[in-house]
Amino acid sequence: MESDCYHSRNEIETHSAGKQFAELLDKGDVVALFGDLGAGKTEFVKGVCDYFGVEDIVSSPTFTIMNQYFGTDSDGVEITIYHVDLYRINSIKELEEIGFDECMFSHNAIKLVEWPEKAGDMLPKVYWTVTISFEGEGENERKIDFNHPEKTVKLVEIHD
Numbered sequence: 709m710e711s712d713c714y715h716s717r718n719e720i721e722t723h724s725a726g727k728q729f730a731e732l733l734d735k736g737d738v739v740a741l742f743g744d745l746g747a748g749k750t751e752f753v754k755g756v757c758d759y760f761g762v763e764d765i766v767s768s769p770t771f772t773i774m775n776q777y778f779g780t781d782s783d784g785v786e787i788t789i790y791h792v793d794l795y796r797i798n799s800i801k802e803l804e805e806i807g808f809d810e811c812m813f814s815h816n817a818i819k820l821v822e823w824p825e826k827a828g829d830m831l832p833k834v835y836w837t838v839t840i841s842f843e844g845e846g847e848n849e850r851k852i853d854f855n856h857p858e859k860t861v862k863l864v865e866i867h868d
């Protein structure tokens with residue numbers, strides 16, 4: 709099991725981490741995003757969408773639960789991105805109602821899930837975890853930990 713981390717000092721750096729990380733993603737991948745409210749999970753997703761050239765405005769799906777975006781992968785092929793926020797989900801029944809299971813198994817899409825703790829055992833066997841934690845003295849400092857059972861993540865930290 710490999711684990712790597714990235715230190716972010718502001719939202720631009722978290723966006724950059726998402727954009728760099730996106731390059732490692734393949735169609736079908738699931739990314740579970742852990743972290744408290746305001747940690748920067750949605751900002752990280754914006755960076756991922758930026759990499760895939762998503763033109764829609766990426767916003768938090770806290771109320772809509774699931775947003776769907778279309779981007780283009782490095783081969784110029786259209787790719788679907790699901791951005792799911794389970795914060796307001798309280799039961800497996802609600803997960804079924806939003807079609808979470810079908811979404812997780814959509815092989816042509818990349819799925820990014822905020823509050824994956826709420827998914828119970830409905831996450832697939834293999835997935836990425838990205839954990840954003842508050843750290844240090846400054847209110848904008850974050851540590852982003854990456855984990856995947858088979859892959860390593862090495863991102864470049866650019867601090868200006």
Ligand SMILES: Nc1ncnc2c1ncn2[C@@H]1O[C@H](COP(=O)(O)OP(=O)(O)O)[C@@H](O)[C@H]1O
Binds near residue numbers: 716720721748752768
């Ligand atoms: N290093 C940082 N990375 C990401 N967001 C940051 C950072 N420092 C401050 N922020 C602020 O924290 C908030 C993060 O919001 P958001 O991405 O919606 O969090 P979450 O989805 O985890 O609840 C934004 O208002 C952003 O400006």
Ligand SMILES: [Mg+2]
Binds near residue numbers: 750768793822
């Ligand atoms: Mg969010």
